Amino acid sequence: ENNNDQEQFNEYSTDEWSSYADERYTSISYLAVQVSGLFIKRFHRTKRNIKALLSEILLPVIFIFLAILFIKIAPDDSNPPPLILHPWHWGKPNYIFQSISINQSSLLSKSIQQTFIQSPSLGTRCMTSTILDTQLYPCDSADAGYYEASTSEEIMNALNNVDYYKTRISPKCDCWQTMQKCPIGARGPLPSFDKTETEDTLYRLFGYNISDWVVKTEFLEEYLMKRFGGFEFLLQNDLNSIDLLNETLINKLMYTISQINKSTSMIDAAKVAALFRVYPPQISVNNFS
Structure with a gap:
């Protein structure tokens, strides 16, 4: 009897749901209904959480837009302009030095030394074929020439106290706590100099202890990024071999x-x-x- 009741119930259920079974979607229609249902579900979920909408959709779009904007306004580095290297980028004057014995140097050393003070002087700035802008980097031959420097009595006394003119070693600098601090008379007497056509200063350091002078003037503010070394012309050698x-x-x-x-x-x-x-x-x- 129970089996008969179960069979009757199954037949009744089948007849009741048969109309719905006929309306079920299959294949592509079934997939389309599923996708549309997911979108509707996502819409209602997002509508209840505006912050999620901003962080998941709007913010990425904004950042992508900003990245594209910065790329557009960035300079084009594919063909950078040529950079002309010269020592006059940091203003004027630049400083170099030379040490030459007028009476005992070789003729070739004297000839090299003369190229510093004769036209076109240092570098290519004053050459007729220069590629530098003559308005920014002019040549001045009016002030070019030799200038004698006078040493004060205070400096002379400091040098005499350390017997400078025999040892060629000026008063010692102090490097114990900070950068070196030099007393009066360090670096020796004030050197004479030549003004070149390039408006630079060429010191004449004949008779100086070059190593002493270079070390003790290394951290002077006037020489920072403006001193580019120098030359010492040695005495003429009479030996052939x-x-x-x-x-x-x-x-x-x-x-x-x-x-x-x-x-x-x-x-x-x-x-x-x-x-x-x-x-x-x-x-x-x-x-x-």
Whole structure:
């Protein structure tokens, strides 16, 4: 009896839901209904949470827009303009120095030294073929020339106290706590200088201790980014060549070796001595930076 009741119930249920079963969606229609349902569900959910809408949709759009905007206004670095390198970017004047003995320097050293003070002077600024803007970097030959510097009595007394003119070492600077602080007289007497056509200053440091002067002027404010080294022209060398080993010494060595080994060797001492011959340079220039 129970089985009969169950069968009757199933038949009744099937007849009742048969009309709904006929209206079910299949295939693409079923997928479209599912997607539309998800969108409707998402709409009602987002409508109840405005902050989520702003953070998930509007903010990313705003950031993307800003990124595109900055890319558009950024400069084009694909073809940057050529950069002209020269020492006059940091204003004027620039400082260099030279040390040359007027009476004892070689003719070649004197010729090199003259190129600093004669036209077109330093660099390519005053050349007719210069690529620099002549309005920004003019050449002034009116003030070019030699200027004598006078040393005060106070500085002279400080130098005499350390016997500067014998040792060529000026008063010591203090580097114990901070950057070096130098007393009066450090760096030696005030040097004379040449004004060049490029409006730069060329110090004449003949008779100075170059190392002492360079170290003790390194942190002066007037030289920061404005001093570009200098040259020391050494004294003329009268030696044509220097033999590290001469023929006499080589012959003595070969004789001693032959006595020990009881053999004779045929070695040309003149050719061997030539291998140990040194020729002094004709250009005597030291560069300090």
